Amino acid sequence: MNKYFINACVFAAGVSSVPMLVQAAEQPSSSYNPALSLILSGTYGSFSRDPTKYAIPGFSLASETGPGDQGFKLGESEISMSANADDWFSGVLTASLSPENTVTVEEAFIQASQLPGGLGVKAGHFLSNFGYLNSTHSHTWAFADTALVYRALLGNNYADDGVQLRWVLPTDLYTEVGVEMMRGDGYPFGGATQNGNGASTARLVMGGDVGASNSWQLGLSALRGSAAGRKTHVTDTSNELFTGGVGVDGVDFVWKWAPNGNVTERNLTLQAEYLQRHEGGTYTISSTDYAVSDMQSGSYLQAVYQFMPRWRVGARQDQVQANTPAGVAGTSLDAQGHIATRQSMMVDYKRTEFSQIRLQYSIDNSNLTSDNQVLMQYVLSLGAHGAHTY
């Protein structure tokens, strides 16, 4: 064993404290030359239950809400372009290429950059400002998959066409109110009801610091709208439809700690959300109509700790539950008295800000029998790398 090798190991642990220059190799972008970024991700999954038969009793799930695929699987490759159009407007396009050779517009929006008085405006197709996790892209998540409650109630996340207005109040304590008027096409809505004006959201966020080492943010969100012929539980031969009103309310809380606010060495993030959804209308399941008024809810609590530079560990507890409306026994809406839970643990290594390798283990009791899940994941961020939100 070579002495320098040992030295290098000791050193690698210590030197990693050294600040990295995030901005790195980015060439200055110009309005003629949009900033380009590419996210590459892939997983190796091992599930003790067949992931294609994934279900949560009591929920008629939206498409692509499963735990993933067995074995090697390419994730979505995300391409993002952004630039200023002029002194007033900037635009962002984020498209994802699926391994099945489809292209999805994740986000395509414009925003105003010169508004005064704490105002912000966004228009186009975007991830709604609802909740904490909803507007985040998957490559920024601390776990390989999203929270169970987002999977069950929002079909992973709610994105739609519309307009967003935000206002930061002129107060010392950060306070922001935001509203969105949306088309009503994205799950949990569908069918762009009310002449393509079928959904709206509202959000209040407050936040501040406690000393130099701690900071927090608290958010309250509401989502209202309606669905017409919303398709769920889609298979090659059948699907389930819902027409009616949908409302989701949420509360989210984040607490971050870093000694003296220096996040490079050690830092801790605690994050929790609670969501509740009401639906009132008609489910059509196997050509039978069920008039339902149901309530589903769920929460997650997670802690992610960077115990030394580049290395993080995390733990997450998930839970979702649904009440069972009368007369739906035997359908996907029959919760069978089951409360779905999942416990996850992860460890990840970031060589730089631009690469990440993660190992995650979950005991997933979404369904009536337990599923042991192991996920290995890589996420690489190439090209321009946008600043991260809180």
Add this chain to the structure above:
Amino acid sequence: MKRHVTFAIATLILSAPAHAALSIFACEPEWAALSEVLGGNAVEVYHATNGLQDPHFIQARPSLIAKLRNADLLVCNGASLEVGWLPVLLQRAGNDRVQPGNAGNFEAAQYVEMMDKPAHVDRAMGDLHADGNPHIVTDPRNILLVATALSKRLQELDKPDAAAIQVRYEKFAKDWRAALQRWEASAQSLRGKKIVTQHRSWGYLLRWLGIEDVAELEDKPGIPPSSEHLASVLQIVKKQGVVAVVHSAYQDASPSQWLVNQTGIKEVALPFTVGGDEQAVDLFSLYDDTVRRLKEAL
């Protein structure tokens, strides 16, 4: 009750000052300190970071958005030092005054000559800044260049206080030139000394004092060094008469201590910015302390 409220409001309106102090959002402690020196009581300065934080890595916290929303002037380092967090704040604060290109956006690095501008950048070479080394604060001659530009900008934005700001600037410039002579005279003995740095943040300081940086512990900024590189650093230290390894107070000292243990050279922790250690309480004491610590070790 109603009368009390009316009275309270009237008192608030009447007691408002003739014009409010200019609200400054300063990204780093050195530019906060400079803003306070030049602006005096005409400005109110918010320190977005402290001397123990790494300015590359700041979370875009809610409190920062709230402060930037109400700022009249943003005073930051620039040269993409804050690119990991400032763009989010600018996007979220809804404050047109401080957007790039407007009078309320001041970037210090625009007023000094940048070192180490790479001809070619690739992330395989580590995290290099395309705009050059952003750590301009380590050369006090840069502080004077930035002070000249910042004084002009403050006078533009705060016309009623322009004369007072000019007076403060002239006094600061005079004191600073005197201090520069003092530091340079005191640091004469450091010329030609050879050191190793832990991270590539001291280029401006070393050029100013004529100290030779013969090796960096990180051969690629931000990436743990290979064992071959560490072996070569050990060889360089032994062959070339290196006297010390330098790192900033906010960095973990263990890589430097590793080298100290291997070679017996001295370790120097420099404050890097105002508040970086207990002695560096303002801009003058920052360089007093920096020169003193170097002289003690070299």
